[in-house]
Amino acid sequence: MSLKTLKTDLAIIGGGPAGMSAAVAAYDAGVRNLLILERDGALGGILQQCIHNGFGLHRFGEELSGPEYAHRYEEMVRQRNIPFKLNTMVLDLTQDRRITATNSEDGVFYVDAGAVILAMGCRERPRGALNTPGTRPAGIYTAGTAQKLVNVKGCMPGRDVVILGSGDIGLIMARRMTLEGARVHAVCELMPYSGGLARNIEQCLHDFDIPLYLSTTVVGIKGRERLESVQIASVDENRRPIPSTIREIPCDTLLLSVGLIPENELTKSAGVPLDRTTQGAVVDQDRMTRVPGIFSCGNVLHVHDLVDYVSDEAAVAGRAAAAYLSGLEPGKEEIEIVPDGLVRYTVPQRLTRREQTRIFFRVGGIYRNVRIVVRDGEREIYSAKKLKVAPGEMESITLSKDVMRTLSGGRLEIGLEETP
Amino acid sequence: MSKPVKERELTCIICPRGCSLRVTVLDDGTVSVTGNSCPRGKTYGETEMTHPMRTLTTTVATADGRMLPVRTSAPVPKEMLFACMAAVNEIVVSRDTDIGDVLVPDLLGTGADLIATGSWKSRT
CATH class of the missing domain: 3.50.50.60 (FAD/NAD(P)-binding domain)
Known part of the structure:
Protein backbone atom coordinates (compact mmCIF):
# COMPACT_ATOMS: atom_id res chain seq x y z
CA MET A 1 0.00 0.00 0.00
CA SER A 2 1.42 3.35 -0.94
CA LEU A 3 0.89 6.31 1.34
CA LYS A 4 -1.14 9.33 0.31
CA THR A 5 1.02 12.13 -1.03
CA LEU A 6 -0.19 15.74 -1.03
CA LYS A 7 1.52 18.33 -3.17
CA THR A 8 1.67 21.94 -2.11
CA ASP A 9 3.68 25.00 -3.01
CA LEU A 10 4.24 26.01 0.60
CA ALA A 11 3.97 23.91 3.74
CA ILE A 12 4.07 25.65 7.11
CA ILE A 13 4.89 23.47 10.10
CA GLY A 14 3.19 24.93 13.16
CA GLY A 15 -0.03 26.96 13.47
CA GLY A 16 0.99 29.28 16.31
CA PRO A 17 1.66 33.00 15.93
CA ALA A 18 4.69 32.41 13.67
CA GLY A 19 2.99 29.89 11.39
CA MET A 20 -0.18 31.95 11.00
CA SER A 21 1.68 35.18 10.28
CA ALA A 22 3.97 33.44 7.77
CA ALA A 23 0.98 31.90 6.00
CA VAL A 24 -0.90 35.20 5.80
CA ALA A 25 2.17 37.04 4.48
CA ALA A 26 2.87 34.33 1.88
CA TYR A 27 -0.77 34.38 0.76
CA ASP A 28 -0.73 38.16 0.45
CA ALA A 29 2.43 37.87 -1.64
CA GLY A 30 0.60 35.62 -4.09
CA VAL A 31 0.97 32.04 -2.82
CA ARG A 32 -2.38 30.28 -3.22
CA ASN A 33 -1.46 26.64 -2.78
CA LEU A 34 -0.33 26.38 0.84
CA LEU A 35 -1.00 24.29 3.92
CA ILE A 36 -0.52 24.76 7.67
CA LEU A 37 0.16 21.61 9.73
CA GLU A 38 -0.67 21.96 13.44
CA ARG A 39 -0.10 19.42 16.20
CA ASP A 40 -2.75 20.84 18.58
CA GLY A 41 -6.55 20.81 18.22
CA ALA A 42 -6.70 24.53 17.44
CA LEU A 43 -4.64 27.28 15.84
CA GLY A 44 -2.92 29.75 18.15
CA GLY A 45 -0.09 27.77 19.74
CA ILE A 46 1.02 28.83 23.20
CA LEU A 47 -1.04 32.05 23.01
CA GLN A 48 -4.14 30.01 23.85
CA GLN A 49 -2.95 29.56 27.41
CA CYS A 50 -1.40 33.05 27.77
CA ILE A 51 -4.59 34.68 29.04
CA HIS A 52 -2.78 37.72 30.48
CA ASN A 53 -2.67 40.96 28.53
CA GLY A 54 0.21 42.89 27.02
CA PHE A 55 0.19 41.38 23.55
CA GLY A 56 -0.21 43.38 20.37
CA LEU A 57 0.96 46.85 21.42
CA HIS A 58 3.40 47.00 18.51
CA ARG A 59 1.46 45.00 15.97
CA PHE A 60 -2.09 46.28 16.58
CA GLY A 61 -1.49 49.39 18.72
CA GLU A 62 -3.66 48.02 21.52
CA GLU A 63 -3.24 45.76 24.50
CA LEU A 64 -4.69 42.28 23.92
CA SER A 65 -4.65 39.00 25.80
CA GLY A 66 -2.93 36.02 24.18
CA PRO A 67 -6.14 34.37 22.92
CA GLU A 68 -7.33 37.68 21.46
CA TYR A 69 -4.03 38.16 19.63
CA ALA A 70 -4.23 34.61 18.27
CA HIS A 71 -7.85 35.19 17.26
CA ARG A 72 -6.87 38.20 15.12
CA TYR A 73 -4.47 36.02 13.15
CA GLU A 74 -6.84 33.08 13.00
CA GLU A 75 -9.42 35.41 11.43
CA MET A 76 -6.85 36.49 8.82
CA VAL A 77 -6.14 32.84 8.03
CA ARG A 78 -9.87 32.03 7.73
CA GLN A 79 -10.66 35.12 5.63
CA ARG A 80 -8.08 33.96 3.11
CA ASN A 81 -9.31 30.37 3.24
CA ILE A 82 -5.78 29.19 3.95
CA PRO A 83 -6.11 25.43 4.59
CA PHE A 84 -4.84 23.94 7.81
CA LYS A 85 -4.77 20.46 9.29
CA LEU A 86 -5.20 20.26 13.07
CA ASN A 87 -4.24 17.37 15.37
CA THR A 88 -1.55 16.62 12.82
CA MET A 89 1.90 15.63 13.93
CA VAL A 90 4.82 16.08 11.57
CA LEU A 91 7.17 13.14 11.99
CA ASP A 92 9.90 13.87 9.50
CA LEU A 93 11.23 16.45 7.07
CA THR A 94 13.82 15.80 4.39
CA GLN A 95 16.27 18.10 2.68
CA ASP A 96 14.23 17.91 -0.54
CA ARG A 97 11.17 19.10 1.40
CA ARG A 98 9.17 15.92 1.79
CA ILE A 99 7.16 16.01 5.00
CA THR A 100 5.92 12.84 6.71
CA ALA A 101 2.91 13.59 8.93
CA THR A 102 0.13 11.75 10.68
CA ASN A 103 -3.35 12.33 12.04
CA SER A 104 -6.35 10.14 12.80
CA GLU A 105 -8.18 11.05 9.55
CA ASP A 106 -5.44 10.68 6.94
CA GLY A 107 -3.27 8.14 8.70
CA VAL A 108 0.38 8.56 7.81
CA PHE A 109 0.83 10.74 4.73
CA TYR A 110 3.44 12.71 2.80
CA VAL A 111 3.43 16.35 1.81
CA ASP A 112 5.78 17.32 -1.03
CA ALA A 113 6.33 21.05 -0.77
CA GLY A 114 8.00 23.59 -3.01
CA ALA A 115 9.05 25.49 0.09
CA VAL A 116 8.76 24.82 3.82
CA ILE A 117 8.50 27.31 6.68
CA LEU A 118 9.52 25.94 10.07
CA ALA A 119 7.36 27.52 12.81
CA MET A 120 7.35 24.89 15.55
CA GLY A 121 8.08 27.23 18.47
CA CYS A 122 9.98 26.24 21.58
CA ARG A 123 9.59 24.16 24.70
CA GLU A 124 10.56 24.61 28.31
CA ARG A 125 13.71 23.33 29.98
CA GLY A 259 14.57 28.75 30.01
CA LEU A 260 13.12 27.89 26.64
CA ILE A 261 14.65 25.69 23.97
CA PRO A 262 13.71 26.00 20.27
CA GLU A 263 12.12 22.74 19.16
CA ASN A 264 14.32 21.79 16.21
CA GLU A 265 14.09 18.00 15.81
CA LEU A 266 12.58 18.36 12.31
CA THR A 267 15.13 21.02 11.41
CA LYS A 268 17.89 18.57 12.29
CA SER A 269 16.31 15.71 10.38
CA ALA A 270 16.30 17.93 7.27
CA GLY A 271 20.03 18.46 7.71
CA VAL A 272 19.64 22.19 8.39
CA PRO A 273 22.72 23.55 10.19
CA LEU A 274 21.98 25.07 13.61
CA ASP A 275 23.50 28.00 15.50
CA ARG A 276 25.05 26.68 18.74
CA THR A 277 23.94 29.71 20.74
CA THR A 278 20.35 30.17 19.59
CA GLN A 279 19.86 26.41 19.09
CA GLY A 280 17.85 27.44 16.03
CA ALA A 281 18.75 27.38 12.34
CA VAL A 282 21.41 29.59 10.81
CA VAL A 283 19.47 31.94 8.52
CA ASP A 284 19.97 34.81 6.10
CA GLN A 285 18.04 38.10 5.97
CA ASP A 286 15.07 36.26 4.41
CA ARG A 287 15.04 33.73 7.28
CA MET A 288 16.07 31.09 4.76
CA THR A 289 18.19 28.35 6.29
CA ARG A 290 21.30 26.90 4.67
CA VAL A 291 19.01 24.43 2.89
CA PRO A 292 17.42 26.23 -0.09
CA GLY A 293 13.62 26.48 0.18
CA ILE A 294 13.49 25.81 3.92
CA PHE A 295 12.77 28.88 6.06
CA SER A 296 12.56 29.30 9.83
CA CYS A 297 10.84 31.93 11.98
CA GLY A 298 9.49 32.65 15.45
CA ASN A 299 10.60 30.86 18.61
CA VAL A 300 11.91 27.83 16.72
CA LEU A 301 14.52 30.17 15.25
CA HIS A 302 15.38 32.05 18.45
CA VAL A 303 13.37 32.76 21.58
CA HIS A 304 11.60 36.13 21.35
CA ASP A 305 10.44 38.47 24.14
CA LEU A 306 7.29 39.64 22.40
CA VAL A 307 4.85 37.87 20.10
CA ASP A 308 4.64 41.06 18.04
CA TYR A 309 8.24 40.50 16.95
CA VAL A 310 7.46 36.85 16.15
CA SER A 311 4.68 37.99 13.81
CA ASP A 312 7.01 40.50 12.11
CA GLU A 313 9.75 37.93 11.63
CA ALA A 314 7.34 35.29 10.33
CA ALA A 315 5.97 37.78 7.79
CA VAL A 316 9.53 38.27 6.50
CA ALA A 317 9.83 34.50 6.07
CA GLY A 318 6.39 34.25 4.43
CA ARG A 319 7.15 36.94 1.85
CA ALA A 320 10.59 35.47 1.19
CA ALA A 321 9.11 31.99 0.65
CA ALA A 322 6.67 33.50 -1.86
CA ALA A 323 9.57 35.14 -3.70
CA TYR A 324 11.50 31.87 -3.68
CA LEU A 325 8.50 30.01 -5.12
CA SER A 326 8.10 32.60 -7.87
CA GLY A 327 11.59 31.73 -9.00
CA LEU A 328 13.46 34.76 -7.67
CA GLU A 329 17.14 33.91 -7.41
CA PRO A 330 18.44 33.76 -3.84
CA GLY A 331 21.17 36.30 -3.01
CA LYS A 332 24.69 35.40 -4.09
CA GLU A 333 26.70 37.29 -1.47
CA GLU A 334 28.09 35.55 1.60
CA ILE A 335 28.51 37.98 4.47
CA GLU A 336 28.91 36.41 7.89
CA ILE A 337 27.93 38.36 11.03
CA VAL A 338 30.21 37.54 13.95
CA PRO A 339 29.21 38.50 17.53
CA ASP A 340 31.99 39.50 19.94
CA GLY A 341 30.80 37.44 22.92
CA LEU A 342 29.27 40.36 24.82
CA VAL A 343 26.77 40.23 21.99
CA ARG A 344 25.88 36.54 22.23
CA TYR A 345 24.18 35.98 18.91
CA THR A 346 22.56 37.67 15.96
CA VAL A 347 19.64 36.77 13.72
CA PRO A 348 20.20 36.68 10.82
CA GLN A 349 23.67 35.17 11.09
CA ARG A 350 24.50 35.73 7.41
CA LEU A 351 23.53 38.12 4.63
CA THR A 352 23.26 37.21 0.97
CA ARG A 353 22.13 40.55 -0.49
CA ARG A 354 23.25 44.13 -0.09
CA GLU A 355 19.98 45.70 0.94
CA GLN A 356 18.69 47.47 4.05
CA THR A 357 18.87 44.86 6.80
CA ARG A 358 17.62 44.71 10.37
CA ILE A 359 19.77 42.60 12.66
CA PHE A 360 18.39 41.30 15.95
CA PHE A 361 20.67 40.30 18.81
CA ARG A 362 20.93 39.49 22.49
CA VAL A 363 23.69 40.40 24.95
CA GLY A 364 25.15 38.09 27.61
CA GLY A 365 24.91 40.37 30.67
CA ILE A 366 23.61 43.71 31.90
CA TYR A 367 25.80 46.53 30.55
CA ARG A 368 25.33 50.27 31.01
CA ASN A 369 26.46 53.21 28.87
CA VAL A 370 27.70 51.16 25.95
CA ARG A 371 27.98 51.59 22.22
CA ILE A 372 26.76 48.94 19.83
CA VAL A 373 29.44 48.83 17.16
CA VAL A 374 29.53 47.04 13.80
CA ARG A 375 32.91 46.77 12.06
CA ASP A 376 33.89 45.79 8.57
CA GLY A 377 37.52 44.84 9.23
CA GLU A 378 39.00 47.91 10.97
CA ARG A 379 36.29 50.23 9.71
CA GLU A 380 33.39 51.14 11.95
CA ILE A 381 30.28 51.13 9.80
CA TYR A 382 27.63 51.55 12.48
CA SER A 383 27.42 52.63 16.08
CA ALA A 384 24.63 53.51 18.48
CA LYS A 385 24.69 54.47 22.16
CA LYS A 386 22.60 52.57 24.66
CA LEU A 387 22.02 53.53 28.30
CA LYS A 388 21.41 49.90 29.23
CA VAL A 389 21.30 46.51 27.55
CA ALA A 390 20.16 43.30 29.25
CA PRO A 391 19.93 39.60 28.32
CA GLY A 392 16.15 39.64 28.78
CA GLU A 393 15.62 42.26 26.11
CA MET A 394 16.25 41.62 22.45
CA GLU A 395 17.95 44.51 20.66
CA SER A 396 18.08 45.39 17.00
CA ILE A 397 19.98 47.64 14.63
CA THR A 398 19.28 48.54 11.02
CA LEU A 399 22.06 48.73 8.45
CA SER A 400 21.06 51.02 5.59
CA LYS A 401 21.37 50.06 1.95
CA ASP A 402 24.10 52.73 1.57
CA VAL A 403 26.15 51.15 4.35
CA MET A 404 25.59 47.65 2.98
CA ARG A 405 26.86 48.78 -0.44
CA THR A 406 30.18 49.92 1.00
CA LEU A 407 31.02 46.59 2.64
CA SER A 408 34.38 45.24 1.60
CA GLY A 409 33.85 41.59 2.18
CA GLY A 410 32.56 38.54 3.83
CA ARG A 411 32.63 39.38 7.52
CA LEU A 412 30.98 41.88 9.86
CA GLU A 413 31.80 42.02 13.55
CA ILE A 414 29.18 43.22 16.00
CA GLY A 415 29.99 44.01 19.61
CA LEU A 416 29.65 46.26 22.62
CA GLU A 417 32.22 48.92 23.52
CA GLU A 418 32.48 51.38 26.38
CA THR A 419 31.32 54.86 25.48
CA PRO A 420 34.33 57.17 25.17
CA MET B 1 6.15 77.61 45.80
CA SER B 2 4.79 74.10 46.25
CA LYS B 3 6.97 71.49 47.95
CA PRO B 4 7.24 67.76 47.33
CA VAL B 5 5.45 65.73 50.01
CA LYS B 6 5.82 62.25 48.55
CA GLU B 7 8.21 60.79 46.01
CA ARG B 8 8.42 57.27 44.55
CA GLU B 9 10.36 55.32 41.97
CA LEU B 10 8.06 53.18 39.84
CA THR B 11 8.33 50.86 36.89
CA CYS B 12 5.67 51.68 34.34
CA ILE B 13 3.59 48.60 33.49
CA ILE B 14 1.74 50.03 30.49
CA CYS B 15 3.95 48.43 27.85
CA PRO B 16 6.89 46.01 27.67
CA ARG B 17 9.34 48.90 27.57
CA GLY B 18 8.93 49.26 31.37
CA CYS B 19 10.15 52.85 31.83
CA SER B 20 11.60 53.83 35.22
CA LEU B 21 9.40 56.63 36.51
CA ARG B 22 10.02 59.14 39.28
CA VAL B 23 6.72 60.38 40.59
CA THR B 24 6.46 63.38 42.93
CA VAL B 25 3.35 64.55 44.77
CA LEU B 26 3.49 68.25 45.66
CA ASP B 27 1.81 69.83 48.70
CA ASP B 28 -0.73 71.54 46.44
CA GLY B 29 -1.92 68.06 45.37
CA THR B 30 -0.41 68.11 41.89
CA VAL B 31 1.63 65.11 40.72
CA SER B 32 4.70 65.35 38.48
CA VAL B 33 6.07 62.40 36.52
CA THR B 34 9.52 62.15 34.93
CA GLY B 35 11.20 59.25 33.11
CA ASN B 36 8.15 58.36 31.03
CA SER B 37 8.50 58.00 27.26
CA CYS B 38 4.85 58.54 26.42
CA PRO B 39 1.71 60.26 27.74
CA ARG B 40 0.30 56.94 28.98
CA GLY B 41 3.29 56.63 31.31
CA LYS B 42 2.44 60.01 32.84
CA THR B 43 -1.16 58.92 33.42
CA TYR B 44 0.04 55.63 34.93
CA GLY B 45 2.40 57.44 37.32
CA GLU B 46 -0.34 59.83 38.45
CA THR B 47 -2.93 57.08 38.96
CA GLU B 48 -0.43 54.85 40.76
CA MET B 49 0.18 57.57 43.37
CA THR B 50 -3.49 58.34 43.89
CA HIS B 51 -5.51 55.19 43.15
CA PRO B 52 -3.69 52.21 41.55
CA MET B 53 -5.70 50.37 38.89
CA ARG B 54 -5.10 46.99 37.20
CA THR B 55 -6.69 45.08 34.34
CA LEU B 56 -7.77 41.66 35.60
CA THR B 57 -7.27 38.64 33.34
CA THR B 58 -8.55 35.26 34.46
CA THR B 59 -10.86 32.43 33.34
CA VAL B 60 -14.48 31.38 33.82
CA ALA B 61 -15.93 27.90 33.59
CA THR B 62 -18.16 26.99 30.68
CA ALA B 63 -21.17 24.69 30.99
CA ASP B 64 -19.20 21.74 29.59
CA GLY B 65 -16.37 22.24 32.07
CA ARG B 66 -13.80 23.86 29.84
CA MET B 67 -12.28 27.17 30.84
CA LEU B 68 -12.80 30.36 28.88
CA PRO B 69 -10.34 33.26 29.16
CA VAL B 70 -11.79 36.63 30.24
CA ARG B 71 -10.61 40.10 31.16
CA THR B 72 -11.98 43.35 32.45
CA SER B 73 -12.70 45.87 29.69
CA ALA B 74 -10.83 48.52 31.69
CA PRO B 75 -8.56 48.58 34.74
CA VAL B 76 -10.27 48.05 38.10
CA PRO B 77 -9.08 49.33 41.51
CA LYS B 78 -6.10 47.22 42.58
CA GLU B 79 -7.55 46.55 46.02
CA MET B 80 -10.63 45.00 44.38
CA LEU B 81 -8.71 42.34 42.40
CA PHE B 82 -9.48 39.53 44.86
CA ALA B 83 -13.13 40.57 45.25
CA CYS B 84 -13.41 40.52 41.45
CA MET B 85 -11.75 37.08 41.34
CA ALA B 86 -14.27 35.72 43.86
CA ALA B 87 -17.16 37.08 41.80
CA VAL B 88 -15.76 35.80 38.51
CA ASN B 89 -15.13 32.32 39.93
CA GLU B 90 -18.88 32.00 40.67
CA ILE B 91 -19.81 32.37 37.02
CA VAL B 92 -20.57 29.56 34.58
CA VAL B 93 -21.11 30.66 30.98
CA SER B 94 -22.67 29.03 27.93
CA ARG B 95 -20.37 27.12 25.60
CA ASP B 96 -21.62 29.35 22.78
CA THR B 97 -20.02 32.41 24.32
CA ASP B 98 -18.09 34.30 21.66
CA ILE B 99 -14.92 36.35 21.89
CA GLY B 100 -15.78 39.93 22.91
CA ASP B 101 -19.11 39.01 24.56
CA VAL B 102 -19.88 40.95 27.73
CA LEU B 103 -20.36 38.35 30.49
CA VAL B 104 -20.90 40.74 33.43
CA PRO B 105 -21.61 44.42 32.84
CA ASP B 106 -20.12 46.81 35.41
CA LEU B 107 -18.34 44.12 37.44
CA LEU B 108 -18.88 44.89 41.17
CA GLY B 109 -19.59 48.52 40.35
CA THR B 110 -16.08 49.10 39.00
CA GLY B 111 -17.42 50.50 35.73
CA ALA B 112 -15.50 47.80 33.86
CA ASP B 113 -17.29 44.95 32.07
CA LEU B 114 -16.11 41.36 32.20
CA ILE B 115 -15.56 40.26 28.59
CA ALA B 116 -14.70 36.94 26.96
CA THR B 117 -11.28 36.91 25.28
CA GLY B 118 -11.65 33.47 23.78
CA SER B 119 -14.26 31.16 22.34
CA TRP B 120 -14.92 27.46 22.04
CA LYS B 121 -17.69 28.12 19.51
CA SER B 122 -15.83 27.23 16.34
CA ARG B 123 -13.66 24.61 18.01
CA THR B 124 -14.11 20.90 18.29
Missing part, protein backbone atom coordinates in the same frame (compact mmCIF):
# COMPACT_ATOMS: atom_id res chain seq x y z
CA PRO A 126 12.54 20.59 32.33
CA ARG A 127 13.71 19.57 35.80
CA GLY A 128 15.97 16.93 34.31
CA ALA A 129 18.10 19.65 32.71
CA LEU A 130 18.85 21.23 36.11
CA ASN A 131 20.38 18.29 38.02
CA THR A 132 18.74 19.44 41.24
CA PRO A 133 19.30 16.73 43.83
CA GLY A 134 16.44 15.24 45.82
CA THR A 135 13.46 12.94 45.52
CA ARG A 136 11.04 12.84 42.62
CA PRO A 137 7.66 13.62 44.17
CA ALA A 138 4.51 14.96 42.50
CA GLY A 139 4.15 18.73 42.54
CA ILE A 140 7.05 19.79 40.31
CA TYR A 141 5.92 21.43 37.07
CA THR A 142 7.33 23.68 34.42
CA ALA A 143 5.64 27.07 34.61
CA GLY A 144 4.06 26.56 31.20
CA THR A 145 2.54 23.22 32.22
CA ALA A 146 1.09 24.85 35.32
CA GLN A 147 -0.22 27.65 33.10
CA LYS A 148 -2.02 25.15 30.90
CA LEU A 149 -3.46 23.33 33.93
CA VAL A 150 -4.81 26.54 35.47
CA ASN A 151 -5.90 28.48 32.39
CA VAL A 152 -7.12 25.75 30.06
CA LYS A 153 -7.94 22.75 32.25
CA GLY A 154 -9.13 24.80 35.22
CA CYS A 155 -7.26 22.86 37.89
CA MET A 156 -4.79 24.18 40.44
CA PRO A 157 -1.45 22.34 40.61
CA GLY A 158 -1.03 23.21 44.31
CA ARG A 159 -1.51 25.72 47.12
CA ASP A 160 1.92 26.58 48.51
CA VAL A 161 4.27 27.48 45.71
CA VAL A 162 7.95 28.20 45.16
CA ILE A 163 9.04 29.33 41.71
CA LEU A 164 12.56 28.77 40.40
CA GLY A 165 13.53 31.17 37.63
CA SER A 166 12.31 34.70 37.07
CA GLY A 167 11.59 34.56 33.36
CA ASP A 168 8.33 36.12 32.28
CA ILE A 169 6.32 32.88 32.42
CA GLY A 170 7.42 32.32 36.03
CA LEU A 171 6.44 35.87 36.99
CA ILE A 172 3.10 35.65 35.20
CA MET A 173 2.36 32.35 36.97
CA ALA A 174 3.29 33.85 40.37
CA ARG A 175 0.46 36.34 39.88
CA ARG A 176 -1.93 33.83 38.35
CA MET A 177 -1.53 31.29 41.17
CA THR A 178 -1.91 34.07 43.76
CA LEU A 179 -5.12 35.36 42.16
CA GLU A 180 -6.50 31.81 42.24
CA GLY A 181 -5.84 31.54 45.96
CA ALA A 182 -2.39 29.94 46.21
CA ARG A 183 0.42 31.34 48.37
CA VAL A 184 3.60 32.00 46.39
CA HIS A 185 6.36 32.00 49.00
CA ALA A 186 9.34 32.88 46.84
CA VAL A 187 10.64 33.41 43.34
CA CYS A 188 14.31 32.35 43.19
CA GLU A 189 16.66 33.53 40.46
CA LEU A 190 20.13 32.06 39.98
CA MET A 191 21.44 35.17 38.25
CA PRO A 192 21.96 38.52 40.01
CA TYR A 193 19.24 40.01 37.79
CA SER A 194 15.81 38.92 36.63
CA GLY A 195 15.36 37.50 33.15
CA GLY A 196 11.84 38.93 33.01
CA LEU A 197 10.49 42.29 31.95
CA ALA A 198 10.60 45.06 34.58
CA ARG A 199 6.84 45.56 34.22
CA ASN A 200 6.23 41.95 35.19
CA ILE A 201 8.38 42.26 38.32
CA GLU A 202 6.18 45.23 39.21
CA GLN A 203 2.72 43.94 38.41
CA CYS A 204 3.19 40.23 39.14
CA LEU A 205 5.46 40.29 42.22
CA HIS A 206 5.39 43.74 43.87
CA ASP A 207 1.61 44.01 43.56
CA PHE A 208 1.22 40.86 45.68
CA ASP A 209 4.26 41.26 47.98
CA ILE A 210 5.89 38.14 46.54
CA PRO A 211 9.63 38.14 47.37
CA LEU A 212 12.18 37.80 44.55
CA TYR A 213 15.49 36.32 45.75
CA LEU A 214 18.30 37.05 43.29
CA SER A 215 21.52 34.96 43.18
CA THR A 216 19.51 32.18 44.79
CA THR A 217 18.66 28.69 43.63
CA VAL A 218 16.93 25.50 44.73
CA VAL A 219 19.49 23.01 46.06
CA GLY A 220 17.23 20.31 47.46
CA ILE A 221 13.80 18.78 46.95
CA LYS A 222 12.05 16.84 49.73
CA GLY A 223 8.92 14.71 49.82
CA ARG A 224 8.01 11.13 49.00
CA GLU A 225 4.61 11.09 47.30
CA ARG A 226 4.06 14.83 47.18
CA LEU A 227 6.56 17.67 47.40
CA GLU A 228 6.92 18.73 51.05
CA SER A 229 9.64 21.37 50.94
CA VAL A 230 12.47 22.79 48.91
CA GLN A 231 15.85 23.96 50.15
CA ILE A 232 17.09 27.22 48.71
CA ALA A 233 20.54 28.76 48.98
CA SER A 234 22.35 31.90 47.87
CA VAL A 235 25.03 31.38 45.21
CA ASP A 236 28.47 32.96 44.92
CA GLU A 237 29.76 34.84 41.89
CA ASN A 238 30.51 31.50 40.18
CA ARG A 239 26.89 30.47 40.77
CA ARG A 240 27.91 27.85 43.34
CA PRO A 241 25.54 27.45 46.31
CA ILE A 242 26.87 28.76 49.65
CA PRO A 243 26.15 25.98 52.21
CA SER A 244 25.79 28.35 55.19
CA THR A 245 22.86 30.08 53.47
CA ILE A 246 20.69 27.00 52.95
CA ARG A 247 17.15 27.34 54.28
CA GLU A 248 14.03 25.28 53.85
CA ILE A 249 10.66 26.47 52.55
CA PRO A 250 7.66 24.17 53.10
CA CYS A 251 5.63 23.95 49.88
CA ASP A 252 3.60 21.48 47.82
CA THR A 253 4.46 22.91 44.42
CA LEU A 254 7.65 23.92 42.64
CA LEU A 255 7.32 25.72 39.31
CA LEU A 256 10.30 25.86 36.97
CA SER A 257 10.75 28.83 34.68
CA VAL A 258 14.32 28.12 33.70
